[in-house]
Amino acid sequence: MSKKKNWPLWEVFIRSKAGLSHRHAGSLHAADAEMALEMARDVYTRRNEGVSIWVMESNNIMASDPEDKESLFEPASDKIYRHPTFYDLPDEVKHM
């Protein structure tokens, strides 16, 4: 492990055009948020890939553990009544 104090890691999110949400584009190292923003512009938007950038220090992201996948997401799979196709309606009902 390196003993030097590295610039922290930042995650970069880019809105590719008005109307769409920001999407994870990648990460980079920068001394602070302003620098991260400037570098994100150079690294991830050299070809009109975006109209807006968010940067966030990677340390601040809390991620779910892949081991918890079942307990987190499995309960949703047997709740078919959450989907419109669960409800049988007579054919006469249009546009619903």
Add this chain to the structure above:
Amino acid sequence: MAEKDLEKIFQDKVDAEIKIEPKDWMPDDYRKTLVRQISQHAHSEIVGMLPEANWITRAPSLKRKVALLAKIQDEAGHGLYLYSATETLGVERDDTIEDLHAGKAKYSSIFNYPTLTWADIGAVGWLVDGAAIMNQVPLCRCSFGPYSRAMVRVCKEESFHQRQGFSIMLAMANGTAEQKRMAQDAIDRWWWPSLMMFGPNDADSAHSAQSMKWKIKRFSNDELRQRFLDMTVAQCHLLGCEVPDPDLKFNEETGHWEMGPIDWDEFWNVVKGRGKCNRQRLRDRKGAYDEGEWVREAAMAYADKKQLRKKASQAA
């Protein structure tokens, strides 16, 4: 869960084309292989800027200069995407760079050849980036998510690199007698090293079988080399230049070009550090890193100071 079961779940996912993400369980050797391959790929992008940077200030026109600058800037970006991908595997970027500087990690041997004339910049874009694209396109489907995503970005950007190179070659090949001679000379020197970029012949390739099983690799070295050969011979003829391979012949039955034997002694010599520019490249890389140290430190100190000031003003 037992290691054996975890390995089976892992391989089943890979077989089903489900991507492996950084926090998923993976075999130790899979992780090690990826760290080695992705960090060496990153080093190649960065070291690869050096032979081209040699010509930025001497580009023959402003148009060629901005194109070359943009290409080299892309390569810096490629290095960055790839270092980020290694970091998802829990490796510090500075450690991989230290390995490079200590001679423990490799980069693509092609960058140990010198760029002697402007035609070399054409040949590098056309042949070297061309071979890199051939290698990188299948990597977009690599089983490791961050590597595959980085490759998708890289491949989108690469096609301009090869086209700007070929466009330089076209101008030279259709130029004066002296320019034509330079174009042919650049092809003579870059042709074989570019074919070597695909690595040893399949029979001598140490890591291939395992990497194929893990779907890090999709095609064998010789398969990719053959594809590159078939495409590139035609392009070379289009330039009106000669392929520097006396044994080259077209096989009517298979519809493929067949090349003469590669000089693997030359390849291994360069890999082992005895190429024309190995020492210069490493010295330049290390120099740039060491000389930039105070800048990185100063930026960090300034960021810390700004942070403190902000806190103080909030407290007041």
